[in-house]
Amino acid sequence: MTSLNRVTLKPGDTVGILGGGQLGRMLAMAAARLGLKTHIFSPDPDSPAFDVVQKATCAEYADVEALELFASDVDVITYEFENIPASAAMILAARRVVLPDPKVLETTQDRLAEKNFVQSLSIATAKYADVGSAAGLKAATAAIGLPAVLKTRRFGYDGKGQAMVREGYNADAIWSDLQTKSAILESFVPFEREISVIAARGADGEVVCYDVTENEHRDHILKFSHVPAKISEALAAQARDTATRIATALNYVGVLAVEMFVVPGSSGTTLMVNEIAPRVHNSGHWTLDGASISQFEQHIRAIAGWTLAHPIRHGEVTMTNLIGSDIDGYAQWLGKPGATVHLYGKGAARPGRKMGHVIEVKPAKPTGK
Numbered sequence: 107m108t109s110l111n112r113v114t115l116k117p118g119d120t121v122g123i124l125g126g127g128q129l130g131r132m133l134a135m136a137a138a139r140l141g142l143k144t145h146i147f148s149p150d151p152d153s154p155a156f157d158v159v160q161k162a163t164c165a166e167y168a169d170v171e172a173l174e175l176f177a178s179d180v181d182v183i184t185y186e187f188e189n190i191p192a193s194a195a196m197i198l199a200a201r202r203v204v205l206p207d208p209k210v211l212e213t214t215q216d217r218l219a220e221k222n223f224v225q226s227l228s229i230a231t232a233k234y235a236d237v238g239s240a241a242g243l244k245a246a247t248a249a250i251g252l253p254a255v256l257k258t259r260r261f262g263y264d265g266k267g268q269a270m271v272r273e274g275y276n277a278d279a280i281w282s283d284l285q286t287k288s289a290i291l292e293s294f295v296p297f298e299r300e301i302s303v304i305a306a307r308g309a310d311g312e313v314v315c316y317d318v319t320e321n322e323h324r325d326h327i328l329k330f331s332h333v334p335a336k337i338s339e340a341l342a343a344q345a346r347d348t349a350t351r352i353a354t355a356l357n358y359v360g361v362l363a364v365e366m367f368v369v370p371g372s373s374g375t376t377l378m379v380n381e382i383a384p385r386v387h388n389s390g391h392w393t394l395d396g397a398s399i400s401q402f403e404q405h406i407r408a409i410a411g412w413t414l415a416h417p418i419r420h421g422e423v424t425m426t427n428l429i430g431s432d433i434d435g436y437a438q439w440l441g442k443p444g445a446t447v448h449l450y451g452k453g454a455a456r457p458g459r460k461m462g463h464v465i466e467v468k469p470a471k472p473t474g475k
Contacts, residue, residue: 112309113182113203114411117141121406122180122202124194126153126162128450128460129186129386132394134159136402142410147176154451155186167194177201184360184409188214188384189261205359205409206384213356214384217259217290227351230378232367233293240281246291247271253294258286266326270294295378297367301335303349304390306404307358308414314404315346316397317419319389321365324429327458331389331425333396337368337375344377352382361405363387388427388460395446395465396423421469433461444468 115121121137123130126148134144134155145161146153156162161179165172173194177183183204188211195208213223221234235246237256247254252275258267269280271291281289300323304316320335321328335342349364356362363383369376390401399415407414428436433455439447449462 112411113205113409115142115181118143119181119410120145120161120179121409122147122176122183123155123186124148124167124183124190124198125186126150126155127186128154128452130155131158131450132400132402132448133184133186133386133405136400137406139403140406140410140412142406145176145180147173152453157451167191170197173197174201182409184405186385206362207357207359210356210358210384214382215260217257217381218288220382221290221292223355224352224379224382227355229348229351230376231292232295232378232380235291237289237291238287240277243271243277243281243289243291247275250291250293255292255294256280256284257290257292258284259288259290295367295369295380297378298370298375299336299368300365300380301337301345301368302331302363302365302387302389303345304361304363304387304393304401305346305349305353306361306401306408306414307353308408309359309411311354312414313350313353314414314416315349316390316393316401316417318342318345319392321389325458327427327429327460328388329427329429331392331423333392333419333423341368341375341377348377348379352379356384358384360384360408361386361390361401363389365389389425391448391463392423392425392465393417394448396420396425396467421467423468424466426464426466427460428462428464430455430457430459430461436462439464442466 120143122145124147126146131154137144144159146155146159147163149166151164163176177198183202199208213219224231233250237243237246254271256269300321302319307313317333318335320332322330365380367378386401393400397417397419399417439445445466
């Protein structure tokens with residue numbers, strides 16, 4: 107990071123956040139704890155982040171005038187989700203420092219570009235191929251084998267924008283159902299478990315990683331995160347090193363998550379990178395109550411040009427997502443020892459919608475006599 111796009115905020119300065127969902131909400135709350143103000147920009151009038159800030163702009167990302175006014179009111183800009191339109195990012199970056207740098211999005215918004223980037227670092231991924239048609243899907247499955255997963259190159263999340271491809275598949279039907287012009291086919295990985303590393307990189311290049319998280323999904327949506335992951339310390343160190351290499355190669359500033367598969371094999375257990383999320387991440391929510399410094403504060407520190415914290419985990423931690431109607435049972439968690447409840451203030455509890463989460467901390471047993 108050069109001095110031309112580096113900032114050092116002071117208490118009272120304003121952080122601009124693109125996106126008004128729960129991640130933006132929690133970033134704003136972390137900034138307030140550090141004496142910083144926040145201004146949320148979101149096209150959704152029901153954004154839950156609007157509830158916790160004094161300044162908010164509700165406008166489309168294509169509204170140039172609104173973007174310019176927003177940029178003039180803040181001291182640095184960040185984002186809570188990676189699918190910011192490139193045109194909006196360019197407009198903002200011409201007026202204020204945007205962190206992480208929008209150039210990162212060129213890599214992480216496109217699954218093919220992301221896979222190529224990861225492999226350029228000699229880091230393992232699943233086998234993959236670019237697919238642009240039903241005929242291209244047939245060629246890709248012949249090269250990669252089955253089963254495999256076909257994914258849109260852009261805008262997929264929580265299982266959306268992807269389809270399993272198995273023996274006897276109908277290429278035309280699968281391609282039509284995906285409703286895209288560009289996709290990537292990835293070989294199915296028979297993984298033992300999925301893990302993630304939440305890493306923060308400061309403007310000075312320092313990288314700090316949280317303990318490795320083990321994740322469980324239900325219907326392609328994260329349901330539980332457990333820390334520490336049930337892997338060897340050697341594998342955990344390799345996972346942290348992988349995240350560090352990725353953050354450094356991207357010249358990243360802020361918090362990112364690197365999702366990986368733990369893959370057993372005849373020559374030993376290995377890691378494969380599945381995905382990079384250039385933002386604070388659901389699998390890092392456990393840090394709110396399970397560590398001395400949350401991923402949200404760490405991100406704010408990084409983009410503010412402040413010293414990164416070196417977090418201490420408080421014990422064994424489990425994060426449970428409250429998805430859809432799960433929110434109706436929030437009261438059962440209120441009196442449970444060691445549990446803290448985080449509700450996002452959203453409206454209708456639609457199926458698959460993340461409404462809140464619960465963090466349970468089991469303190470580490472004291473050592474010694």
